Amino acid sequence: MSTSVAHSFNKLLSQPKAISKSRATGEIEDGATKLRRMILVEGIPSADPTLRPRIWKILLRVNELPTDTYLHYVSRGPCQVREKIRNDTFRTLATDKGFKERVREDMLVRLLDAFVWRSHGFTYVQGMNVLAAPFLYTMPSEVEAFFCFSKFIEESCPLYVQPTLEGVHRGLKLLDRCLQFVDPELFGYLRSKNLSAEIYAFPSVLTLCACTPPLDQVLQLWDFLLAFGVHLNVLCVIAQLLLMRDEVMASASPMRLLRTFPPLEALPVIGIAVTLVRDLPTELYEELVKHPFEVQ
Structure with missing residues (x-):
């Protein structure tokens, strides 16, 4: 660049x-x-390397970083769901050497403990460890990561971290509807194999694609999602399907391919997602925009 x-x-x-x-x-x-x-x-x-953290803070409107507030939450020690947190944190982006070198497990545990103590109506749920990971990797300090993560969860995708994972399940249903509209043949083939988005796309929707390496590509994709809205992740998952469409359509057992998506390539995925936005009916797109945060 x-x-x-x-x-x-x-x-x-x-x-x-x-x-x-x-x-x-x-x-x-x-x-x-x-x-x-x-x-x-x-x-x-x-x-x-200072650009991304500065840009993310502007996009999230994180203007204040009261260190004392974070230290207060941390001083309270393990939250009531610490065991549940520890069951997940040790395997967070476990295959990414760069992540493991920069982000220790205790940092992740501490941030998630503090988030639960902060409350605001939230507790720890599945997938939150992976959503916190890019912030700890990107931000220069744990304090900055905490306030960015908190603002992101509370304002951008609060329904994704409800105990029922309401936003995630709505996103998966919308993924099926969007795929049916943009590529009825691929949608029909997957359904003929009894494959709905709930079955093959749950991790990708739950983690906003942060579960698909490599991490540098995840960060590029998140630049896009933080700038334009996490709802677009649904279209980014569809974009990944379209990039592997020929292999999926030629496979007698497509779930073998879909169990682990190919390495993420942010730029082509973003390019396809932007095109899909133009193709979707207005009403369907409006549902997509609202699903991470607006209760039905």
Whole structure:
């Protein structure tokens, strides 16, 4: 990625600080819109490792990082569901050496304990460990990871972490409906094998594709999801299906292929997802937008 692109991002990122003093909401929104457009067109350049954490905090509107608040939650020790947390944390992105080198299990446990103590109507549920992982990997500090993760869960996808996983199951049903619309032949073939999204796409929807390596591609995909909405993950899963469509259609047992998706390739997946947005009926797309956070 060129130095000029990194410079453009840095120039844009320097604006919110000055803008926030004047409280010019319209200008803040304009800056965020430009940032989203740059993410879609250029991607976040890897040359400057400080860009992604700064951009994620802007997209999530995380402006305050009260360390004392986080330390207060941590000082309370193990939360009431610590055993459930520990049953999951040791296997979080277990095959990713880079993740394991940067993020220790105790950091993940501590963040999830603190999130439960924070409450706001949430407890720990399946998949939350994987959703926390990219924040701990990306952010310069555990405190920043905690507040970004908390804001993300509470505002972007609260229904995905209900005890019933309501948002996840709605997302899976919407995946079937969207696939039926965009590729009725592939949908029909999978259904002829008794394969619904609930069966083959549960991990990908539950974790917003963070379960599919490699991690650097997951982070690129999350740049897109944080910029434009986690609802688009459903279309990103469909995009992965379309990329392996020929193999799936030629397989007598497609579940063998779908049990483990091929390594993630963020750019083609994002490109297909953006195209699918244009193809979907307005009413179906509106349902898709609302499903992670709006109770039916």
